[in-house]
């Protein structure tokens with residue numbers, strides 16, 4: 064039997080370069096590998112665990128899926144849909160919440176971060192976020208999850224839930240592992256932390272045009288361009304990381320030599336980098352335009368993806384309920 068892969072992206076806006084290099088490229092590699100059956104979703108139910116706009120949620124979720132398809136996900140090779148069309152996820156999440164302690168969930172760094180960000184919106188749904196994520200993965204008995212390292216605490220919960228369920232009820236949930244892509248962590252343009260949709264100025268959108276890419280890079284902090292040692296953190300370090308990602312490690316080495324020598328001219332570096340990023344994004348932008356002209360196709364991918372997903376997810380939930388004396 065094929066091994067299953069699951070991954071999801073929260074519907075909080077369009078995809079950016081961090082999502083693309085850190086996750087979606089990994090999704091594509093796995094969908095093209097015949098050993099795996101892949102399920103990729105815009106996880107819109109996760110979005111409601113923090114403050115959100117109910118008038119734009121449906122559209123934002125769809126945007127994620129259009130970006131997925133533009134970036135190269137293929138509905139012939141992978142199941143692509145949105146989470147809220149597969150209610151088995153939330154059903155299994157409730158069941159999983161019965162084997163997770165409140166204390167364990169409260170201590171997760173991801174939970175604490177969200178509490179700091181939204182101190183007035185600490186809901187039960189937020190506390191239960193990892194149970195829903197475990198359900199996303201285990202409802203397909205998926206073994207591999209392409210995602211960023213920041214998700215590791217959630218994968219640990221997923222492994223714990225699988226062990227507990229197997230022990231208590233005789234299910235056969237697998238132990239999940241993270242699928243590591245080449246450049247799992249894409250830095251913020253601002254010099255601190257990772258690229259994030261929610262931090263203004265930190266990201267480049269997946270379908271930004273050259274002018275926008277230039278504007279974004281212009282805002283990235285730099286220094287005088289020379290010194291005794293090449294910085295290992297902050298704005299310059301991050302710019303050099305981008306050079307490496309889009310122009311190769313050789314070009315990075317050249318800039319490093321300039322830094323300790325005659326000095327880097329950041330205007331030129333940013334211009335060249337913008338062009339390299341633009342070149343990589345051009346086919347994605349073109350595909351996206353094509354998809355925008357064919358909304359029926361996108362609707363069909365989402366609907367058919369959900370139908371395929373429900374066949375697998377329904378069988379898992381049925382098995383779990385039978386083993387637990389439910390239903």
Ligand code: TRP
Nearest residue numbers: 069070071073106196199208210
């Ligand atoms: N928590 C993930 C994030 O914030 C999104 C997510 C939800 C996910 N369910 C998932 C990722 C299942 C991988 C697998 O990025």
